[in-house]
Amino acid sequence: MADAAEREWLERQIARRAPLSNDGQMALRALSLVTRTYEPSQYLLREGDRPKHCSFLRSGFVYRHKIVGNGGRQIVAIHLEGDFVDVQNILLTESDHNIQALTMTKVLCISREDLVAVSLAHPSLARALWRESLLEASIMREWVANVGRRDARSRTAHMLCELAIRQEAAGIGPREAFDLPMTQEQLGDALGLTAVHINRTLKSLEAAALIARSKRSVTVTDWHGLQRVADFTSGYLHLPDVDH
Amino acid sequence: MADAAEREWLERQIARRAPLSNDGQMALRALSLVTRTYEPSQYLLREGDRPKHCSFLRSGFVYRHKIVGNGGRQIVAIHLEGDFVDVQNILLTESDHNIQALTMTKVLCISREDLVAVSLAHPSLARALWRESLLEASIMREWVANVGRRDARSRTAHMLCELAIRQEAAGIGPREAFDLPMTQEQLGDALGLTAVHINRTLKSLEAAALIARSKRSVTVTDWHGLQRVADFTSGYLHLPDVDH
DNA sequence: CGAATCGTTGATTCAACTCAACGCGAGTGG
DNA sequence: CCACTCGCGTTGAGTTGAATCAACGATTCG
Numbered sequence: 001m002a003d004a005a006e007r008e009w010l011e012r013q014i015a016r017r018a019p020l021s022n023d024g025q026m027a028l029r030a031l032s033l034v035t036r037t038y039e040p041s042q043y044l045l046r047e048g049d050r051p052k053h054c055s056f057l058r059s060g061f062v063y064r065h066k067i068v069g070n071g072g073r074q075i076v077a078i079h080l081e082g083d084f085v086d087v088q089n090i091l092l093t094e095s096d097h098n099i100q101a102l103t104m105t106k107v108l109c110i111s112r113e114d115l116v117a118v119s120l121a122h123p124s125l126a127r128a129l130w131r132e133s134l135l136e137a138s139i140m141r142e143w144v145a146n147v148g149r150r151d152a153r154s155r156t157a158h159m160l161c162e163l164a165i166r167q168e169a170a171g172i173g174p175r176e177a178f179d180l181p182m183t184q185e186q187l188g189d190a191l192g193l194t195a196v197h198i199n200r201t202l203k204s205l206e207a208a209a210l211i212a213r214s215k216r217s218v219t220v221t222d223w224h225g226l227q228r229v230a231d232f233t234s235g236y237l238h239l240p241d242v243d244h
Numbered sequence: 245m246a247d248a249a250e251r252e253w254l255e256r257q258i259a260r261r262a263p264l265s266n267d268g269q270m271a272l273r274a275l276s277l278v279t280r281t282y283e284p285s286q287y288l289l290r291e292g293d294r295p296k297h298c299s300f301l302r303s304g305f306v307y308r309h310k311i312v313g314n315g316g317r318q319i320v321a322i323h324l325e326g327d328f329v330d331v332q333n334i335l336l337t338e339s340d341h342n343i344q345a346l347t348m349t350k351v352l353c354i355s356r357e358d359l360v361a362v363s364l365a366h367p368s369l370a371r372a373l374w375r376e377s378l379l380e381a382s383i384m385r386e387w388v389a390n391v392g393r394r395d396a397r398s399r400t401a402h403m404l405c406e407l408a409i410r411q412e413a414a415g416i417g418p419r420e421a422f423d424l425p426m427t428q429e430q431l432g433d434a435l436g437l438t439a440v441h442i443n444r445t446l447k448s449l450e451a452a453a454l455i456a457r458s459k460r461s462v463t464v465t466d467w468h469g470l471q472r473v474a475d476f477t478s479g480y481l482h483l484p485d486v487d488h
Numbered sequence: 489c490g491a492a493t494c495g496t497t498g499a500t501t502c503a504a505c506t507c508a509a510c511g512c513g514a515g516t517g518g
Numbered sequence: 519c520c521a522c523t524c525g526c527g528t529t530g531a532g533t534t535g536a537a538t539c540a541a542c543g544a545t546t547c548g
Contacts, residue, residue, distance in 0.1 A: 048479075066385065069475030072393035076385045088382065091375040096382050096480040120367035127364060130374050131335040137381040138332065138340050141310065141320045144384060147392045148436030149316035152504070183526065192392030197504055199528060231313030235292075236340040396536070427494065441536055443496060 007033060010056055010108055013082050016240075017135075018128035027118045028125060034109045038062075038101040044085065045099040053109040054086040060105030061181050064088075065189065066097045075190035076140065078102075078163065078182075082170040087133040090116060103181045135238055142236045147192040150231060155191050156201045157230035160211065164220060165234050179217045205229075251277060254300055254352055257326050260484075261379075262372035271362045272369060278353045282306075282345040288329065289343040297353040298330040304349030305425050308332075309433065310341045319434035320384065322346075322407065322426075326414045331377040334360060347425045379482055386480045391436040394475060399435050400445045401474035404455065408464060409478050419467065425460045449473075 011028060014020060020028070035058070038044060044062060045051055057079050064077040064085075076097060079085050089095050090112060119126040139162075146158050164175035172178075180187075184202070185195040193201070205211050210226045212219040220226055255272060258264060264272070279302070282288060288306060289295055301323050308321040308329075320341060323329050333339050334356060363370040383406075390402050408419035416422075424431075428446070429439040437445070449455050454470045456463045464470055 064385075066389045068389055068393045070394070070398075074389035074392045076388050088378055088385075091371065091378050092382065092482050094479065094482070096482070097385060116371075120370055123364035126370055126374070127335065127360075130370070130377070133374070133381065134332055134335050134377055137377065137384060138336065140381060140384040140388060141308075141332075141341060144320050144387050144391060145310045145312055145318035147388060148318045149312045150314070154314075184528095185526080194505060195527085196506080196529090200504095203528085235338065238336050238338070238340070428496095429494080438537060439495085440497090440538080444536095447496085 006035060006058065006108055009058070013056060013084075014125070014128050016082075017132050019124065020128065021122065021124040024122040024124040027122050031110050031114050031118060036107050036109055038105040038107070040101055040103055040105075042101045042105075043098060044101060044105075044107070045089070045095050047095055047098050049095045050093050051086065051089045051095055051112055054084070054090055054112050054115050055107035055109050057081055057083045057085050058106040058108050061102035061179075062099060062105055062107075063102050063182075063186070063190070064097050064099045073189045074192065075186065076143070077136070078190065080163070080167060080170060081172055084129070084132050086112075087129060087136060090129070090133070102186075138236050138238060152191075152193055152197055152201045153204060154229055154231055155193070156187070156198065157205060157210070157226050158232050159187075159191060160205075160218060160220070161227055161230045161232035162237070164223075165237060165239075169237065169239055175223065176220045177217065181216045250279060250302065250352055253302070257300060257328075258369070258372050260326075261376050263368065264372065265366065265368040268366040268368040271366050275354050275358055275362060280351050280353055282349040282351070284345055284347055284349075286345045286349075287342060288345065288351070289333070289339050291339055291342050293339045294337050295330065295333045295339060295356055298328070298334055298356050298359050299351035299353050301325055301327045301329050302350040302352050305346035305423075306343060306349055306351075307346050307426075307430070307434070308341050308343045317433045318436065319430065320387070321380070322434065324407075324411060324414060325416055328373065328376050330356075331373060331380060334373070334377070346430075382480050382482060396435075396437055396441055396445045397448060398473055398475055399437070400431070400442065401449060401454070401470050402476050403431075403435060404449075404462060404464070405471055405474045405476035406481070408462075408467075409481060409483075413481065413483055420464045421461065423461045 007029060010033065011020070011025065014028065044055065047066070059081055062079045062085055063075050065073050065075045067073050085099060085107065119129055146155050150158060163180065164178055167173050167178045168175040184198040188195045188198045191198065202213065206213060208225070210220070210222045210229065212221050251273060254277065255264070255269065258272070288299065291310070303325050306323045306329055307319050309317050309319040311317050329343060329351065363373055390399050394402060407424065408422055411417050411422045412419040428442040432439045432442045435442065446457065450457060454464070454466045454473065456465050
């Protein structure tokens with residue numbers, strides 16, 4: 001069981017999406033909440049599994065991916081602290097993709113069945129979670145456009161911009177500096193490129209003085225420049241100051 | 245106002261996603277419903293618009309797309325009869341993409357605000373629509389993988405398989421023959437390829453006796469063969485016989 | 489009949505992939 | 519404490535799948 005601080009954190013995270021009514025808050029508090037931890041590269045869920053729980057990412061990074069027939073892998077989402085990892089499975093009984101930890105990770109789990117029941121019974125909760133799943137779909141659309149229609153340089157820059165802004169919006173840190181705990185192989189799998197080409201692309205962004213790198217963290221040295229080569233606008237993230 | 249037959253159709257479509265309770269059904273019937281038609285290439289909604297209505301596709305084809313900075317376009321979804329075109333905007337005030345008619349199209353419109361209110365008040369309705377938005381997100385994930393990790397041949401075949409199965413699942417027709425009312429330019433924009441390359445790829449699929457084409461319709465002459473080169477499995481469509 | 493749109497085809501170019509080697513730092517075990 | 523390994527990043531050389539450029543048919547429509 002998770003303690004009161006975790007509960008409070010969860011409540012804040014959900015309320016960040018849409019305000020919770022009193023009874024929604026109460027119902028949420030009545031749900032049992034379990035903390036779970038995962039090692040890097042450990043699976044939270046596999047394609048074909050029928051998840052019993054939904055998880056909120058308390059700390060660390062996780063990613064979701066699909067394997068295609070020729071052995072390739074496509075990463076379809078990257079989650080950071082505060083993300084609801086499992087929205088996409090909440091009403092679909094069988095998972096269509098894998099969820100894996102990128103770093104040491106802590107998640108808060110709620111029974112899927114209970115969460116569905118409580119959400120459907122409490123409109124403010126349903127609104128928050130439903131909205132979250134729509135937001136994720138919006139991000140996915142942008143990824144399709146990114147992978148389908150931007151070249152490697154722009155595409156890579158775009159992902160960096162997105163992660164920077166999402167981190168900022170989640171209150172984890174400023175857009176100018178963030179951890180990116182992924183190998184270049186994984187970055188390639190997220191962007192539909194090869195590790196070798198990711199390497200060249202990152203070096204080119206660095207050479208253009210747009211970013212600096214050290215180990216697995218990135219500093220944005222020229223935000224506007226990066227945004228420009230990325231063709232990035234944050235509309236699709238539906239941030240609260242713009243859209244509510 | 246739409247007539248009783250349209251209402252009944254709509255009810256069937258929603259119930260196809262998840263069973264509707266009696267009071268959900270009643271509440272749905274109380275909503276005012278408007279029929280609207282669109283010409284080919286007419287916009288249903290533009291990026292940046294704040295939609296007032298949600299639309300269900302009564303007949304015809306529509307597609308949704310994003311424009312990227314270099315002038316490129318990426319089609320992120322294709323909808324056929326029975327699809328809920330606007331789920332993705334139901335809880336996000338500003339649209340992050342364009343929705344456009346592919347053919348002559350008829351849609352049934354419901355006030356967005358009303359639909360949200362009624363859904364949140366009636367769990368069975370919320371479940372059906374929420375599930376639909378998750379299903380769309382699942383399709384989007386597969387598109388990311390398709391565009392990111394499959395070559396032109398496999399990628400194109402995959403989209404054909406998807407459309408065939410979706411048409412079959414929607415009860416519009418068999419998987420072996422379907423309309424594909426898109427130019428090769430549009431197909432390219434959906435698959436992250438150029439029109440010229442789409443042309444060559446389609447001809448190659450035809451030369452391999454997997455499909456036959458005439459005008460804007462496709463016949464699948466070798467379903468298993470097509471499915472094999474497409475690396476297609478229908479799991480991500482979460483069809484009712486497999487997953488409910 | 490002319491104009492426009494879309495499909496088809498060939499020739500050429502290029503962005504990203506493949507293959508291969510090497511460097512480097514973090515463990516690990518003798 | 520050093521030698522060894524292993525995973526990851528880096529770099530170069532050569533290849534290729536898809537893009538680009540350009541022209542020409544076919545079909546539709548006013």
